[in-house]
Amino acid sequence: MTDDNRRNEQLARIARNNMGEAAADVPSEPIGLADPKISARGVNVFYGAKQAIKDVSIDVGMDNVVAFIGPSGCGKSTFLRTLNRMNDTIPIARVEGDIRLDGEDIYSPKMDVVQLRARVGMVFQKPNPFPKSIYDNVAYGPRIHGLASGKAELDEIVERSLQRAGLWNEVSDRLSDSGTALSGGQQQRLCIARAIAVDPEVILMDEPCSALDPIATAKIEELIHALRGQYAIVIVTHNMQQAARVSQRTAFFHLGTLVEYGKTSEIFTNPREEKTKDYITGRYG
Amino acid sequence: MIDTTPRFTVDGTRTAPTNWDSPDMRKRIARRYAAERRFKYLGMGAVILSAAFLAFLLYVMIGNGLSGFQRTEVALDVDFPALTGGTGAAALTGPSAENTAASLDLPGVVSVAVEAQYGETEVPIFSSGAWQIVQKRLLEDPALIEARQTMWLPASSELDIAAKEGGSAQAERLLAALRAGDAVQTGFNSSFLTGSDATDPAQAGIWSAFKGSLMTMLVTVILAFPIGVLAALYLEEYAPKNRWTDLIEVSINNLAAVPSIIFGLLGLVVFLNWFNMPRSAAIVGGLTLALMTMPIIVIAGRNAIKSVPPSIREAALGIGASPIQVVFHHVLPLALPGILTGTIIGMARALGETAPLLLIGMRAFIPTPPGGLTDPSTVLPVQIYLWSDEVNRGFVEKTSAAIIVLLLFLLSMNALAIYLRNKFETRW
Numbered sequence: 001m002t003d004d005n006r007r008n009e010q011l012a013r014i015a016r017n018n019m020g021e022a023a024a025d026v027p028s029e030p031i032g033l034a035d036p037k038i039s040a041r042g043v044n045v046f047y048g049a050k051q052a053i054k055d056v057s058i059d060v061g062m063d064n065v066v067a068f069i070g071p072s073g074c075g076k077s078t079f080l081r082t083l084n085r086m087n088d089t090i091p092i093a094r095v096e097g098d099i100r101l102d103g104e105d106i107y108s109p110k111m112d113v114v115q116l117r118a119r120v121g122m123v124f125q126k127p128n129p130f131p132k133s134i135y136d137n138v139a140y141g142p143r144i145h146g147l148a149s150g151k152a153e154l155d156e157i158v159e160r161s162l163q164r165a166g167l168w169n170e171v172s173d174r175l176s177d178s179g180t181a182l183s184g185g186q187q188q189r190l191c192i193a194r195a196i197a198v199d200p201e202v203i204l205m206d207e208p209c210s211a212l213d214p215i216a217t218a219k220i221e222e223l224i225h226a227l228r229g230q231y232a233i234v235i236v237t238h239n240m241q242q243a244a245r246v247s248q249r250t251a252f253f254h255l256g257t258l259v260e261y262g263k264t265s266e267i268f269t270n271p272r273e274e275k276t277k278d279y280i281t282g283r284y285g
Numbered sequence: 286m287i288d289t290t291p292r293f294t295v296d297g298t299r300t301a302p303t304n305w306d307s308p309d310m311r312k313r314i315a316r317r318y319a320a321e322r323r324f325k326y327l328g329m330g331a332v333i334l335s336a337a338f339l340a341f342l343l344y345v346m347i348g349n350g351l352s353g354f355q356r357t358e359v360a361l362d363v364d365f366p367a368l369t370g371g372t373g374a375a376a377l378t379g380p381s382a383e384n385t386a387a388s389l390d391l392p393g394v395v396s397v398a399v400e401a402q403y404g405e406t407e408v409p410i411f412s413s414g415a416w417q418i419v420q421k422r423l424l425e426d427p428a429l430i431e432a433r434q435t436m437w438l439p440a441s442s443e444l445d446i447a448a449k450e451g452g453s454a455q456a457e458r459l460l461a462a463l464r465a466g467d468a469v470q471t472g473f474n475s476s477f478l479t480g481s482d483a484t485d486p487a488q489a490g491i492w493s494a495f496k497g498s499l500m501t502m503l504v505t506v507i508l509a510f511p512i513g514v515l516a517a518l519y520l521e522e523y524a525p526k527n528r529w530t531d532l533i534e535v536s537i538n539n540l541a542a543v544p545s546i547i548f549g550l551l552g553l554v555v556f557l558n559w560f561n562m563p564r565s566a567a568i569v570g571g572l573t574l575a576l577m578t579m580p581i582i583v584i585a586g587r588n589a590i591k592s593v594p595p596s597i598r599e600a601a602l603g604i605g606a607s608p609i610q611v612v613f614h615h616v617l618p619l620a621l622p623g624i625l626t627g628t629i630i631g632m633a634r635a636l637g638e639t640a641p642l643l644l645i646g647m648r649a650f651i652p653t654p655p656g657g658l659t660d661p662s663t664v665l666p667v668q669i670y671l672w673s674d675e676v677n678r679g680f681v682e683k684t685s686a687a688i689i690v691l692l693l694f695l696l697s698m699n700a701l702a703i704y705l706r707n708k709f710e711t712r713w
């Protein structure tokens with residue numbers, strides 16, 4: 001028990017340090033935000049007959065990073081993928097409930113999925129650059145959405161996106177090299193640059209560091225700090241230290257339900273639910 | 286240094302450490318290495334055996350076939366001014382040249398010249414088509430007609446065989462006499478590459494069959510490639526996975542294994558009997574072979590598409606590419622090397638196919654190269670089959686030479702496949 005306590009305190013300290021100036025704006029009310037970017041109500045997801053997400057309601061604001069934590073298989077990825085309708089690509093997946101982006105129902109027939117996915121970008125667990133040049137990787141999104149009116153503008157978008165992803169200095173002199181020739185961490189930042197290039201409003205990250213070494217992980221975390229406020233960011237992580245380091249709000253999932261959602265500092269110092277406490281103290285997961 | 290500290294098992298009891306030096310253990314390890322060696326030698330043996338077969342095939346074909354590219358030529362003195370009534374070079378130029386040449390009765394001219402120079406012989410000296418060569422040379426160079434010329438013309442096939450491998454006693458005698466007069470030489474048989482099928486092996490050529498093959502392959506690839514690739518794309522990327530698509534998949538796999546002669550029957554019934562398309566035409570051959578090649582392309586295409594990592598699809602979908610953009614920007618380019626390889630394998634099979642084409646009538650005697658897709662034509666393997674059936678000994682070397690041409694055709698197609706695959710291969 002003393003071990004658990006020590007660990008708990010350590011996480012709480014990390015979370016407190018990380019809150020910084022954003023701490024004041026984070027409301028303590030768990031779900032309802034005054035001005036949510038994404039607002040999900042009563043979401044159920046089924047894979048065939050199996051229910052993977054049960055009645056989840058959550059708000060994601062523009063001004064902070066939200067971490068989804070929980071044991072493996074609890075539905076974090078599944079829920080994340082409902083937010084940009086990536087589950088549409090799985091034939092047996094079925095989504096119920098109400099998910100809104102800026103008040104617009106993203107599952108309504110009027111919603112254009114292609115546009116939605118440009119507005120809600122995604123970074124995957126395994127870095128997945130296209131087997132094309134670094135430049136073409138970043139330029140692909142703007143090209144298919146017609147965001148640049150000429151070569152000069154496209155160049156500018158590519159440079160700006162790589163700069164925001166913290167990769168420009170490392171690759172500016174070899175933009176025509178293959179994106180797959182980069183190191184794992186660089187590839188993941190390239191994927192972030194690719195997502196940023198289409199000027200999204202939300203960025204979803206599904207365990208973006210799980211395939212990376214600690215130094216590359218630290219770089220991605222720095223990047224998430226830098227991007228906070230410009231985009232609404234949701235990050236799935238199985239690493240609680242990481243959740244504490246990068247997020248201002250944390251959602252704890254267990255067996256498909258959202259057990260607890262609140263300020264990261266509160267979740268780690270003073271969880272309301274027994275299950276949350278058990279999980280963050282390492283009792284299971 | 287062997288570790289001798291005791292180990293713990295799952296239930297906590299101590300056991301002795303593994304003794305890697307015991308005779309039993311040594312024997313086991315030795316057996317393992319022996320098995321490894323055996324396997325290596327077996328594999329090497331298999332490779333050597335197949336290489337030996339290939340080398341033997343090439344040796345036999347080239348040995349028999351190279352002489353098919355050569356022909357024996359005999360000198361003939363032709364006194365053109367006397368034999369053509371003093372026709373001038375001017376008459377053989379301009380638009381009416383062909384008519385003039387026809388009115389000269391060159392077959393007669395040649396036979397008179399032969400008579401004059403060699404008299405009666407037991408076997409013919411010259412190929413019956415020798416006059417055509419005279420005509421061709423005159424049209425190329427009309428000045429020849431104004432003087433007496435010594436022309437080298439192709440020997441008859443009896444003489445040709447006697448010169449190459451030994452023939453009948455009469456032919457041998459005649460050949461010896463001609464050789465004594467320095468009237469025999471060996472030349473490159475260009476008419477084998479440019480000519481068409483003929484009853485006289487000395488005149489028979491491969492060009493019409495080659496052209497027929499080319500046109501048939503063209504029809505096949507134009508039909509089978511796009512349809513096969515589209516079917517593969519639809520089945521992999523769009524079709525729902527249900528009982529119907531399972532059934533289609535099984536049918537396609539079975540179709541790829543159907544004996545080719547059955548496709549020939551299908552072509553006969555559907556294209557010739559129902560649609561009344563022309564017999565022996567390259568278009569019907571191409572359609573029939575396309576039916577046969579399509580399942581191969583679909584299967585190869587599906588495998589190539591399946592091997593494109595799903596993460597690439599997710600990446601493209603994740604930044605808002607539409608399904609069609611995912612397919613055409615990412616999946617297809619990455620699958621293309623595999624699709625091309627499968628296509629070329631299917632095409633190579635189609636190129637060597639004889640049975641289905643026999644059924645749709647492509648076994649006719651075709652003395653002129655086909656001018657279009659609906660003209661009667663034949664193809665290389667059928668030509669080989671027809672020649673191998675001829676009684677005239679002169680066709681033996683033609684058959685082998687035609688096989689060499691077919692093999693070269695196949696080889697260049699495979700080279701193209703390798704080139705295309707390397708060109709489109711993505712380096713990860």
Ligand SMILES: Nc1ncnc2c1ncn2[C@@H]1O[C@H](COP(=O)(O)OP(=O)(O)O)[C@@H](O)[C@H]1O
Nearest residue numbers: 047052070071072073074075076077078079090
């Ligand atoms: N494509 C799928 N088909 C069927 N079941 C799936 C699929 N993806 C995930 N699941 C199931 O849904 C549950 C939640 O999975 P997931 O969202 O990947 O969990 P997490 O990301 O939290 O580890 C798991 O039980 C998993 O087996």
Ligand SMILES: [Mg+2]
Nearest residue numbers: 076077078206
């Ligand atoms: Mg997951």
